[in-house]
Amino acid sequence: MINSSKIGTIQTLQISKKTADGFMLSDGETDYPLPADQIHEEITEIGQTVSAFIYKNREKEIIATTVIPEVTLDSYGWAEVEEVVPNLGVFVNIGVDKAFLVSKDHLPLLKEVWPEEGDWLFVSLEKDKKDRVFAEPISEGEVIEDLEQAPASLLNETVIGRVYRSTKAGSFVLTGEGYRGFIHPFERKTEPRLGETIEGRVIDVKDDGTINISLRPLKQEVMGDDAEQVYQFLKDNDGVMNLTDKSSPDEIRDTFHISKAAFKRALGKLLKERKIIQQDGKTIINHQEE
Known part of the structure; x- marks a missing residue:
């Protein structure tokens, strides 16, 4: 035996x-x-x-x-997602001829941000009482133990990393250099998948050497994108919407997934270009300028 x-x-x-x-x-x-x-x-x-x-x-x-994988019971590393099984979880490849399951219990509640095939998860192996071996995302404590401190000179630079943890508070990223990054929901238009590779701009280097990352373009570039999004929304809704610069931040974020400040900048651009007017608590396409 x-x-x-x-x-x-x-x-x-x-x-x-x-x-x-x-x-x-x-x-x-x-x-x-x-x-x-x-x-x-x-x-x-x-x-x-x-x-x-x-x-x-x-x-x-x-x-x-004699293939020695990076991921074992005693060590962790990146493993590529090989297959997604909605009722089970995802299977990852650690380099041997057998894929290991990451249970759905260790994946985000929202399946929209589950990993896709080709994404990478930061995992170690775990064993249950029946000696069955699974892959499991490593804990935040394990990540913190092995971090590189980002230099202050990284501010405003572009970094590439993978999302290793996804929460309501935001997305946590590890870069290739070993820096830990955080993406606040305000700093993204859509939530990246767990395991997705992202490219973003460093907007803050913390005293502890971690960084904050934005997936949004620079403000002047964003204004044009946001204005286009608002104008397209108006065209898709008979040229009228109940949102104005007086609307609440929650109403704006629920509709456009941007901050109130960004929304007001977008409206300001459209008003300056005379593409819209505001009246009776509504924003309306200015058909006279079309």
């Missing part, structure tokens, strides 16, 4: 014998099959010591591989 307690771990093992389909590796108590297609380093002789990852393959056989 093969010892299942070492599933999901990296072990130092000795080659104990050759088989028809590879070799057997031993820890002195248990032998683990090392199939020929899982040998990725030179095997020279019986008794040779090798590092191997122990796991259950797609046929649910406990085997060894």
Whole structure:
């Protein structure tokens, strides 16, 4: 009986014998099959010591591989999303020939921000009481332990990162340099997916070395985009809407997903261009200027 307690771990093992389909590796108590297609380093002789990852393959056989994944029971790293199964969660590829499930219990409540195939999740492996191994997003504490401090010179620079955590408060990002970033809902037009790769502008470097990121263009560029969005909304609604510069921030955000200040700038641009008028508590397309 093969010892299942070492599933999901990296072990130092000795080659104990050759088989028809590879070799057997031993820890002195248990032998683990090392199939020929899982040998990725030179095997020279019986008794040779090798590092191997122990796991259950797609046929649910406990085997060894000399492919050493970054993600194990004892370590975490990025894993690519291979498949999305709405009633279960997503399966991620850690580099071996078997995908590991990230349960829907560890994904956002809103399926709109679930990862898609090709996205990347920051995970480690976890094992249940039945020795079944799953992938699980790592905790915020584990992220904090291993951060790089962003330099003050990063302000206003463009960064690329992946969303590793998605909450109501906003999206948390890790950049390739190891900086932790935060995207406030005000600083995005749509919520990025968990695992999505984003490119944004650094708008603040905190004293603790973390950064705040905006996915919105610079203010002068945003004004044009927002004005176009408001004008298109008017055209789609018979040229009239009940929102004006006096409307509440919540009403504006519910409709356009922008702040009241951004909305007022957009209205100001349209008013200056004489594309709209405001009367009787409504904003109306100025058809005389069309």
